[in-house]
Amino acid sequence: MDNLDYIESYFTDEPDPVRTREFENRIESDPAFAEQVAFYLSAFQVSGEAARIVKKEHFKEIYKKNHIAGPGPVRKLVYYMAAAAVVAGMVFGIYTYVKSVSPKQLADRYVNGHLQTLGVTMSGRSDNLQTGLRLYNEGRYEEALLQFEKIIRSDTSLFTAKEYAGIAALRLKEYNKALSYFEQLEIYNGLYANPALILQAVTLMERNQPGDAAKAKQLLKRIVDQDLEGKELAQEWLRKL
Amino acid sequence: MDSAGSFHYNDQEIIKQLRQSGIDKRRSEEQLFNRFAYFVREGMTKHALSEDESFDAYSDTILAALENIRNEHFEARASLKTYLYQIFHNKCVDLLRKRTTHKNSVHRPESISDRLMLLTDTARSVVQKMMDQADWNLLREKLDQLEDKCRQMLTYWGDNYSDKEIAALLRYKNADVVKTSRLRCLDRLRNLYKAK
Numbered sequence: 001m002d003n004l005d006y007i008e009s010y011f012t013d014e015p016d017p018v019r020t021r022e023f024e025n026r027i028e029s030d031p032a033f034a035e036q037v038a039f040y041l042s043a044f045q046v047s048g049e050a051a052r053i054v055k056k057e058h059f060k061e062i063y064k065k066n067h068i069a070g071p072g073p074v075r076k077l078v079y080y081m082a083a084a085a086v087v088a089g090m091v092f093g094i095y096t097y098v099k100s101v102s103p104k105q106l107a108d109r110y111v112n113g114h115l116q117t118l119g120v121t122m123s124g125r126s127d128n129l130q131t132g133l134r135l136y137n138e139g140r141y142e143e144a145l146l147q148f149e150k151i152i153r154s155d156t157s158l159f160t161a162k163e164y165a166g167i168a169a170l171r172l173k174e175y176n177k178a179l180s181y182f183e184q185l186e187i188y189n190g191l192y193a194n195p196a197l198i199l200q201a202v203t204l205m206e207r208n209q210p211g212d213a214a215k216a217k218q219l220l221k222r223i224v225d226q227d228l229e230g231k232e233l234a235q236e237w238l239r240k241l
Numbered sequence: 242m243d244s245a246g247s248f249h250y251n252d253q254e255i256i257k258q259l260r261q262s263g264i265d266k267r268r269s270e271e272q273l274f275n276r277f278a279y280f281v282r283e284g285m286t287k288h289a290l291s292e293d294e295s296f297d298a299y300s301d302t303i304l305a306a307l308e309n310i311r312n313e314h315f316e317a318r319a320s321l322k323t324y325l326y327q328i329f330h331n332k333c334v335d336l337l338r339k340r341t342t343h344k345n346s347v348h349r350p351e352s353i354s355d356r357l358m359l360l361t362d363t364a365r366s367v368v369q370k371m372m373d374q375a376d377w378n379l380l381r382e383k384l385d386q387l388e389d390k391c392r393q394m395l396t397y398w399g400d401n402y403s404d405k406e407i408a409a410l411l412r413y414k415n416a417d418v419v420k421t422s423r424l425r426c427l428d429r430l431r432n433l434y435k436a437k
Contacts, residue, residue, distance in 0.1 A: 004424050004431075011356045024364040038371035039431055041357050046380045047399025052304050054396060059274050059300045066275065155412050 003033065007040045065117075101240050103213045107205035110233075115167055132164060141171045159185065166199060175207040197223050198230030201237075217241055252321040259310050262406060274303050277322065280329050288333040294340075298332035305332075311401070312355065383433040391426035398423055 010023045027034045117137045132147035148165035151158060166181030182203060185196035197219050204216040220241075223234040255276075258269040280302070284295030305328055309315040315324060357365060357372075384392060390411065397407045404416035404423065413419045 004427055008424070011359060015359075024361055027360070027364040027367050034367050035371055036431075038368045038375065039434070040427070041368065042372050042375045042377070042380060043384075043395070043427055043430055044356060044399055046377060046384055047395040048401075049399070050381065050384055050392075051396045051400035055270070055304060055400075056297075056300045059303065060296065062271060062274060063278060063281070063296060066278070158409070158412070 003036050004040060007037055011040075103205035103216060103241060104208045106237055106240065107202050110202055111170065111206065115171065118164060118167065129161060129164070132161075132168075136164065136168055136171075141168045144168045145172065145174075163195065163199070166203075170199075170203055170206065173206075175203055178203045195229045197228055198233065201234070213241070252317065255321060256310055256315070256317065259307065262403060266406075270303070270307060273307070274300075277303075277325050280326065284329065284333050288337060290333060290336060294336050295333070298329060298336055301332050302329040380430075380434055383430055386433060387426060387430060391422075391429065394419065394423050395426055395430070 010019065027037055118133050128147065128151050132144045132151065135141075135147055136144035145165055145168035148161045148168060151161040152165060155161075162181050162184050166178045166185070169175075169178035169181060179200060182196050182199040185194060185199070201216040201219040201223070204212040204219070217238070220234040220238050222228070223230055224238065255269065255273060259266070259273065261269075278299065281292065281295045281299045284290045284298055285292055288295070290298065302325055306315065306321075306325055319327075357368065360368060384395065387395070393411060394407055397410065402410070404419040407413070407423070408416050408419045411419070413422070
C-alpha cells in the first residue's frame with residue numbers, strides 16, 4: 001500500500017525532476033516495482049472502463065424513459081397523430097399566449113413540465129438518495145421527502161439532498177419548508193448549476209400569497225442580472241409577468 | 242424530464258459545465274446525452290442499424306466526447322453538434338464494419354491511459370509490456386467482486402473524480418479519508434487479482 005501511495009503521487013502530483021528520475025530508474029531496475037506500477041495503471045483503466053459501462057447503462061435508462069428514438073416506420077400513424085396534436089397544441093398555445101398569464105400558471109407549468117420526475121444517479125445501486133428519487137418518481141412525495149430529510153440529517157452539507165427535499169416539499173405544497181431548503185442551497189456558491197434562486201421564485205409563484213409575486217420578480221431579476229442558473233427562463237417569465 | 246437544473250444551454254455553456262468539477266457533473270452529462278439523442282434515430286434510418294446498435298454508437302459517442310471535452314482535446318472549432326455527429330457517424334461505420342467482418346468485441350480498454358504517457362520511453366515500454374500481459378477480464382471480474390463501497394469508489398476514481406468529489410458522493414468525512422480507503426481498496430483488488 002505504501003508503494004501505491006508513492007506511485008499515485010508520481011502520477012498526480014506536480015512533476016519533480018529528481019523524483020521522476022528516481023521513479024523511472026526504479027521501474028527499470030526493480031521488476032516487482034514495475035509490476036506494481038503496471039497494476040496501478042491497469043486498475044485505473046479497468047475502473048474507468050467500469051465507469052463507462054455504468055454510464056452507458058444509465059444513459060440507456062434515460063433513453064428508455066424518454067422514448068427518444070420513437071417508433072419504427074410501421075407506426076407512422078402515431079407520428080401523424082402526434083403532428084395533429086402538435087398543431088392543436090400550437091393553436092392552444094397561441095390562444096393562451098395572447099391571454100395574460102398569472103405567476104401561478106407559469107409556476108404550475110414549470111412544476112408539471114420540469115419537476116415531474118428527477119434524474120437518477122449513475123451508480124445504479126441501492127443508495128439512499130436513489131431510493132428517495134425512486135419514491136419521488138413514483139409520485140410518493142411524502143416518503144421521498146422523509147428519505148431526503150434522513151440523508152440531510154446524516155450529512156447537512158449534501159447539496160443534492162436539500163435540492164430534492166425542497167422539490168418534494170414543493171410538490172406536497174409545503175411551501176415554507178420548500179423555501180427553507182432552497183434558501184439553504186444559496187450558500188453552495190461553488191456549484192456550476194445552482195438552481196436555488198429559480199426554485200425559490202417558482203415556490204413563491206406557486207404559493208401565491210400577497211407579495212409573493214413581487215418577491216419572485218425580484219429573484220428573477222437577480223438571476224438575470226447576475227447571470228445565474230435559469231437565466232433564460234427568468235428572462236422569459238419577466239417578459240410575461 | 243430532467244431534474245430542476247435542466248435548462249437550455251448553448252454550446253459554450255455546456256462545455257463549461259462539463260469541464261467544471263463538482264458532485265453534480267453527472268447532470269451536465271445527462272443534458273448532453275439528451276440534447277442530441279435524436280441521433281439514435283438517424284443511425285437507424287441513415288445507417289440501417291438496429292435501435293440497440295444505434296444507441297450503442299450514440300452512447301459511445303457521448304462518452305468519447307465527454308473525455309475529449311474534459312481533457313481539452315475538443316477545441317470548439319466546429320459546433321458541438323457537428324463534432325458529435327462526426328464521431329457518431331464514425332462509430333456507426335465502425336459498427337457496420339464489425340458486423341460484416343464478424344469481429345468479436347475487444348475486452349481490453351481501448352485508450353492508452355494519459356497517465357502512462359507521463360513516463361519516459363524506456364520506463365513506459367517496461368510498464369506497457371507488463372500491462373499487455375495483464376488479464377483484463379480477470380481484473381474486471383475481481384473489481385466486480387469487491388464490496389459495493391470499494392467498487393463504487395474505484396469506479397469514480399477511474400472516471401477521474403477527485404477524492405473530494407468522491408467524499409461528497411459517497412458521504413465520507415473528507416478527501417483524505419477517501420484516499421486512504423481508496424488505496425486500501427486498490428490493494429485489496431491487487432491481492433484478489435494475484436490470488437487468481
